[in-house]
Amino acid sequence: MFQFPARLVGAAVALTLAAANPVLGQQLELKLMAPAAPGGGWDQTARSMQQALVASGVARSVQVTNVPGAGGSVGIAQFVNGAKGDGNQMMVNGFVMVGALAMNKSPVTLEQVTPIARLTEEIQVIVVPANSPIKTAQDLAAAVKADIAKVTFAGGSAGGVDHVMAALFAGAVGADAKKINYIPFSGGGESLAAILGGKVTAGISGLSEYEGQIKSGKLRAIGVTSEKRIAGSDIPTFKEQGIDLVIANWRSVVAPPGITPEQKKTLSDAVEKMVKSDAWKEVLKQKGWEDAYLGGDAFADFLKKETTRVTDVLKSVGLIKS
Template sequence: MDELKIMAPAAPGGGWDQTARSIQSVLQAEGLASNIQVENVAGAGGTIGLQQFVNRSAGDPTATIVGGYVMVGAIIANAAPVTLADVTPIARLTGEYVVVIAPADSEIDNAEELAEAMRADPGSVTWGGGSAGGVDHIAAGLFAQAADVDPRALNYIPFSGGGEALAAILGGQVTVGISGYSEFASQIEAGEVKVIAITAPERQDYVDAPTFAEQGFDLDVQNWRMIAAAPDISDEERQTLTDTIRTMSESEAWATELETRGWVNTYLDGEEFQTYLNQEIEATTAILSDLGISQ
């Protein structure tokens, strides 16, 4: 490809911006595209950038946008005028599973004990995590459902970042913390906190921790990131983009980029990704309604 435009619907420095610039770097390094421009349009969980992208890029095969699971929730919570149905999904690129941690001296050691505490008195179990309606909140709500607890009874305290949530956990201000593994990695490795469970479908090499699934709770949640193309492009143009991104994802340069940034390769494209995306939107719509965040 000669030209490619990538919109990062967030401010410079964040996860979507890093994703866009990693794509730019690897495509150039691998000679898969030559003239690659990254543009940042921040605001409202990516929905402001998404609306601009849809409105001005229809039919443009050189236009792409990065996004992810946060955007799915933001579209629903903000009743955004455009949705992911208005773009052309290309591929899921990376993902990060969510971990639930507790202070090392907590009386709660596993998912069943956490569920029992919530069943006895949901309000007494405080959860510290990211923004209301975000992936951490959704994962906590899904756990409540799996534990036969009303998600609306969840005592969830949103923090602006993993660092603030971690301070609350270490200070004993909350019962458990919930966030992406990378936010808590150093404290987990130092033994300052213990992992109750991870939301992956199977155990992960990078952390010695049980999954919710193996403890009897059907939970599979990842904060995934994707790339999508403009609306109204041809099947041939979509395939060209898909082939380019797939080749990038299989390169050594991409593997190195992921390792450097601590990202997990969860690549998925084609009809499989479209099906996955539809399922994520349906499930997220349901849980946000159950949490009282959307209608």
Template sequence: MDGSRHTRMPRRRFIACGLGAIAAAAGCGTERASNGAAALRTAFSVNPGGQQWAHVARAFGGVARSAGFRTGAGTPITVVGLPALCAAELNDGQGLAGVTTPLARLSGEVEVVVVPAASHLKDFHDFGAHLLAQPDQTPVTGGPQGEPDHLLFGLIAKGLGADTRQVTYTGYPSGTEAATALLAGKAVAAAGPLSQWRFNLGRGRVRALAVSSAQRLPGLDAPTLLESGVRVDFTNWVAAFGPDGMGEESREQALRMCDDVLWTPGWQAACRAAGWLSLPLVGDDFERWLGSEVARTRAVLRDLGLINSTRATTCWGSCGNGH
């Protein structure tokens, strides 16, 4: 991961997705004085684009204050993640908050593939063989349809060479409901953030077959998907975005603030405490990565049969088709 500092960034405009009411942001603002000089005129208020990102937004704002940034009203920075991108793609761009400016990737949660403890599938290879041979008879479950857990199973199926459109997936509003369905025999495997499955893993009710991160996780006896022969490195990421019409000076100051905060020991500690991966990526590097993530997400949703291949969808990141 590139940890280099950015230089002056070109002003670009981007369509984001599912960000909520960015213009109404009113949370933990940030403003900082540099080397004892007068405080920068632009202040930033860090706000979640939905309840599921509130914890990350609070942590980011808290570390910013600890790093010397002062709270106050100002230009909103909205914190959202992969589910927002999925929602925009599934809704053909409807309900978008507007054009936004990508600033930085903040953190991510590792996903885990689990089976009931008594499952006849002893490891990921058993599961993969079953999915490859009988994709329509390998029911799987997790969070809502079309969101990260579903995407992960789509990526796994594609990586194995299975017919992705035959994957039988049932989504549930919460991890608790998905766990109940799995343990009741309504699915042979489930996926979700490791944090949602720790309780059942600890109680011995389920077994982990694989994790979605590029490296194994301490304290969990499970291989990565990459080790298991599936070329997938996947996290349920969260990022920061600025609003439409963000001036170049405000944008540069926001990028500097993100750059300062995301490399502090305080941010690393906050991520460890919450069980997140720290995934700092700022400015142009984040912009390029985001473009590839948009393309991957769109392709998986198309492979799963959830969107068609001809309609124009959101353009979040650099596009070559003028969207």
């Protein structure tokens, strides 16, 4: 019986797979920018994507570059101006960039990039020392309404997600957000020391930052910013305590301006395939990140609304002048 040469059979299989899955057939060669220094959240996201894109068979190679500076303002400027029309490039960004661009009065904005997908999010938490008289979110609300200047919040950089959350908390309980006493720290270790030492009233951060101290009993978590309680956790949400506060530190990926609809679809399909892969699910498990995948027009709409919300909050606390 006649047998096809092995190389022809292999070629036929490859063509069949390529037809069934154009992204897999193309075996993309991508460049991915992390607009921050190595080691941070955006860098970790970019390098995790690099691993998962290759492991899932979406990309043949992914080159990660770091362009740090000004909360992502330097990176996005280089990305928008230097990668225009390049359908093989993407950039990681997130909540922090929204505030940084507004505060730095950047001539380049997120309106200029091509939205691809939101990837992950981390729920925020407010903690107090274990010996604090504040037991619940309503206790903190009462203190803020009584004398907001006496309530000190420790968190990350000015204008970042922690700062925005402090302002949203004040507004949600009927206090003047412009009067919040927010103390920014450059690192989680410094803010933790201030909280444990009683130097501040409360601390704000991503839940994973203080999870160890919460479990050990050194810190008391008075509320998380998710819509519903996190599975397996006994920490109440702010919403169930009567305070309308929902916020998350999200991270996403975007493409340059000027790409074609076909190029956008290729990148969108690649990212969607990646987030469904076992390799990406393992990343989420190892990093403790929440899956927050949102693609297409829904993500573009989310980005617009989030930009408006964050900008309005930063104006309310005087970090952006109207």
